[in-house]
Amino acid sequence: MAAAAALTLPARAWAASDPVVTTAYGRVRGTRHDGVQVFKGIRYGADTGPRRFQAPQPPAPWREVKGALAYGAACPQTRFDEPQSEDCLFLNVWTPEAKAGGNRPVMVYIHGGAYSHGSGSDALYDGTRLAHRGDVVVVTLNHRLNAFGHLYLGRLAGPAYAQSGNAGILDLVLALQWVRDNIAAFGGDPGRVMLFGQSGGGAKIATLMGTPAAQGLFHRAATMSGQQVTASGPLNATARAKTYLEALGLTPERAAEAATLPVEKLLSALNAADPIHGVAGQGMGGLYWGPVLDDQVLARHPFYPDAPAQSAGIPMIIGNTHDETRLLIGGSDPSTFTLTWDQVPALLAKHMRVDINPDLVLAEYRRLYPNYSPSDVFFSATTAGRSWRAAVMEAEVRAAQAQALGQGAGGQGAGGKGAAPTYAYQLNWGSPKDGGKWRAPHTLDIPLVFDNTGVPDSLSTDSAEARLMAERMSNAFIAFARTGDPNAGGAPRWAPYTLSGRETLVFDLDWRLEQDPRGAERRLFARVPFTQQGT
Structure with missing residues (x-):
């Protein structure tokens, strides 16, 4: 595993036109690319290694001008080919002009990969086109993941580790504090900060909606195929910690010693069987890593039993793709595209993640969609029960x-009266990639929202249809960042979600506002309790 704290580029002479910005910690020098000023690998926090499993600290100030030309290191993780290090608290900024007083909306993207993988430097997250299209400032970032960000030792290793289960969430808070204090120097408006994120990124945003330390640090939120209804309870999180420690060769009494072990040793134990949901019959893999109800950082579940009062005034977009699991499951198991009817019930039982009779589900889907194949039923039912x-x-x-509370006008932040609106979307447009087998799967909305369909091997492809869908989705997100309302010119009217109408904007070539799309599927699964993975 690479241990470098930042990626390196061949040395080059500074150009007089290179933008230089003074932050609260020191000056950084970026570059220009396609009409946008770009700053990569800006440090927002100190090296987390010396304080492993503890709250992050701001960086030490610097005197020299630091180059911001290369992405910083990602948090240590498995199955990842970027440089990695516990010194990973870096962020990246794209801006039309790094100049104070620009007053541009700020779009902060939080990456996916559950709480275990990923970084803010994926080519799909490049903010150049979004910044140029919307005259906005785009930020991506890295933070702690898996055990480094969510190993809960609060009940095992004493008060120094009371917040260890949410160290990764505290990293996000520190990054947002950096945005509040510094983004004006890059031309951004610290009073108009929008969070958006896909999959695990959306789940992290949902968690921040109920995290007291994050209150006031962002003003709009958009989640894309990522939700966090409940967090892991402290007892379950402690059981997971004990399982992890056992895989490390440590007893609970020696829990604090995990803070001194080599990074490679910590990575080797990440996939131990989870003691709560396990691996038998549920298709959930190894140990769950995610936010913890620790009564320190997080004192309530993000969206249970209700929506958090602290973020009632923040307008929100909640979206999903129509065929999430065609990639979530089918991406690693090609056999799911050629199922027989006899195979479907057992696979549904394994992958739906809710306790419902799979034979009943199969029969209902065959009634609702008589033209569906066995694989179509499998992917649709697992999407509805597990993701949507x-x-x-x-x-x-x-x-x-x-x-x-009463609907607030425009959702201008938590300081106003009433609650801000919620806007729901469903991406129905299907990718033409691989003959269209993926349809509208998990991750398809990323290149569309970023307007990055031209990235090589993008799931969207760079077809004319893909570019049209990217224009529609990116314009909606830009409008939302600017005003708290995603309605953009030339689009169908996107009405807020209500209990009476369940209004949902369907993104497709014939985009439209629907009431309660897939209502029969919603009602089917509403019959049984839902359990968030990790709870």
Whole structure:
């Protein structure tokens, strides 16, 4: 595993036109690319290695001008080919002009990969086109993941580790504090900060909506196929910590010693069987890493039993793709595209993640969609029960909150009266890649929102249809960042989500506002309790 704290580029002479910005910690020098000023690998926090499993600290100030030309290191993780290091608290900025007083909306993207993988430097997250298209400032970032960000030792290793289960969430808070204090120097408006994120990134945003330390640090939120209804409870998180320690060869009494072990040793134990949901019959893999109800950083579940009051005034987009699991499951198991009817019930039982009779589900889907193949039923039912279900729950508790408090006008932040609106979307447009087998899968909305369909091997392809869908989705997100309302010129009217109408904008070539799309599927799964993975 690479241990470098930042990627390196061949040395080059500074150009007089290179933008230089003074931050609270020191000056940084960026570059220009396609009409946008770019700053990569800006340090927002100190090296986390010396304080492993503890709250992050701001960086030490520097005197020299630091180059910001290369992405910083990612958090240590498995299955990843970027340089990695515990010194990973870096962010990246794209801006039309790094000049104070620009007053541009700020779009902060939080990457996916559950809470275990990923970084802010994926080519799909390049903010150049989005910054240029919308005259906005785009930020991506790295933070701690897996055990480094979510190993809960609060009940095992004493008060120094009371917040260890949410160290990665505290990294995000520190990054948002950096944005608040520094983004004006890059031409951004610290009073108009929008969070957006896909999959695990959306789940992290949902968690921040109920995290007291994050209050006031962002003013709009958009989640893309990523929800966090409940967090891991402290007892379950402690059970996971004990399992992890055992895989490391440590007893609970020696828990603090994990802070001194080599990084490679910590990585080797990440995939131990989870003691709560395990691996038998549920298809959930190894240890779950995610936010913890620790009564330190997080004192309530993000969206249970209701929507958090602290973020009632923050307008929110909650979206999903129509065929999430064609990639989430089918991407690693090609056999799921050629199922027989006899194979479907057992696979549904394994992958739906809710306790419902799979034979009943199969029969209902065959009734609702008589033209579906066995694989179509499998992917549709697992999407509805496993991925889409939590999005519906979050939208509904937000709508109930708005109904109780009264709808605020425009959702101009938590300081106003009433609740800000929630906007739901469903991406139905299917990618033509690989003959169209993926349809509208998990991750398809990333290149569309970033307007990055031209990235090589993008799931969207760079077809004319893909570029049209990218124009529609990116314009909606830009409008939302600017005003708190995603309605953009030339689009169907996107009405807020209500309990009476369940209004949802369907992104497709014939985009439209629908009421309660897939309502029969929603009602089928509403019959049984939902359990967030990790709870």
